[in-house]
Amino acid sequence: MEKLTHLILLLLSASCAADNVTLVYGVEGGTISINCTYNPRQQRWREKSWCKQIDETKCQHVVSAHRFWLPFLKNRNGTTAISDDVHKGVLTVTMKRLKKQDAGLYQCRTDFLGETNTLQKVQVKVLTAVLETQMPEEPRAVHSISSIHPEADFTVFYVFGGLLAVKLVVAVLIFVISKSGKNRETEENNSSLNEQRVLPFPGDLVKHARDGISSSSRALLRAEPR
Numbered sequence: 001m002e003k004l005t006h007l008i009l010l011l012l013s014a015s016c017a018a019d020n021v022t023l024v025y026g027v028e029g030g031t032i033s034i035n036c037t038y039n040p041r042q043q044r045w046r047e048k049s050w051c052k053q054i055d056e057t058k059c060q061h062v063v064s065a066h067r068f069w070l071p072f073l074k075n076r077n078g079t080t081a082i083s084d085d086v087h088k089g090v091l092t093v094t095m096k097r098l099k100k101q102d103a104g105l106y107q108c109r110t111d112f113l114g115e116t117n118t119l120q121k122v123q124v125k126v127l128t129a130v131l132e133t134q135m136p137e138e139p140r141a142v143h144s145i146s147s148i149h150p151e152a153d154f155t156v157f158y159v160f161g162g163l164l165a166v167k168l169v170v171a172v173l174i175f176v177i178s179k180s181g182k183n184r185e186t187e188e189n190n191s192s193l194n195e196q197r198v199l200p201f202p203g204d205l206v207k208h209a210r211d212g213i214s215s216s217s218r219a220l221l222r223a224e225p226r
Contacts, residue, residue: 021105021121026098028129033094036108036120040089046112048084048119050093053105062106065091091119098126 026032038048047066051059063077065084074081079096091108103126108119 021123023123023125025125025127026095026102027127028098028100030098030129031094031096032098032124033092034106034108034120034122036091036093036122038089038091038110038119040086043110043112043117044086044089046110048082048091049109049111050080050082051107051109053107053121059107059109063093095124100126102126 022034024032024034036048047064049064050062052062053059063075063080063082065075065082074083074094076082079098081094081096083092084090085092093106093108095102103124106122106124108122110117110119
């Protein structure tokens with residue numbers, strides 16, 4: 001709203017060169033600032049004031065800036081403030097919280113020993129504030145069914161990437177487990193074959209036992225006395 005006010009002031013501010021009147025527009029509830037310049041050498045120590053012109057001969061006093069007033073200090077009267085920079089020769093009037101009744105013709109004036117001079121005439125016009133109404137936002141699906149927020153794109157990408165990574169890890173684990181199982185089975189088969197090669201067959205054991213018994217019997221018979 002404040003930006004809109006400044007834009008309106010820039011577009012609508014104009015100067016009426018014929019009457020030497022500066023035209024300034026403001027918006028209800030807004031703020032305007034008027035700068036009245038003067039010759040600091042000639043009018044530095046004169047009292048400056050801001051008044052609203054009632055008719056051609058009468059100007060109703062609003063607020064005054066005292067002499068020797070520091071430029072960063074302001075004198076206020078209600079919603080109107082005035083400050084005087086005696087070094088630059090600029091009298092600044094600020095009107096806040098504008099109302100319709102604030103519109104009218106104003107003057108920046110100097111007073112010295114009963115002599116009054118008009119620095120500048122300002123015509124202030126107050127415009128009616130335009131209320132900004134917000135229309136209810138329509139569902140996004142009405143405008144675009146397939147529209148996806150950029151953040152959602154990154155989220156979906158991360159989800160799919162995570163799933164692929166998990167699948168890859170599972171596949172590697174399955175491969176490693178199956179490989180180790182096959183290696184164990186191969187080792188067991190090899191060890192059983194080696195045992196079968198080393199251990200004698202039971203029939204051979206019986207034969208060797210019989211041979212040993214017969215040899216023993218023969219030795220005993222030979223050893224008996226005749």
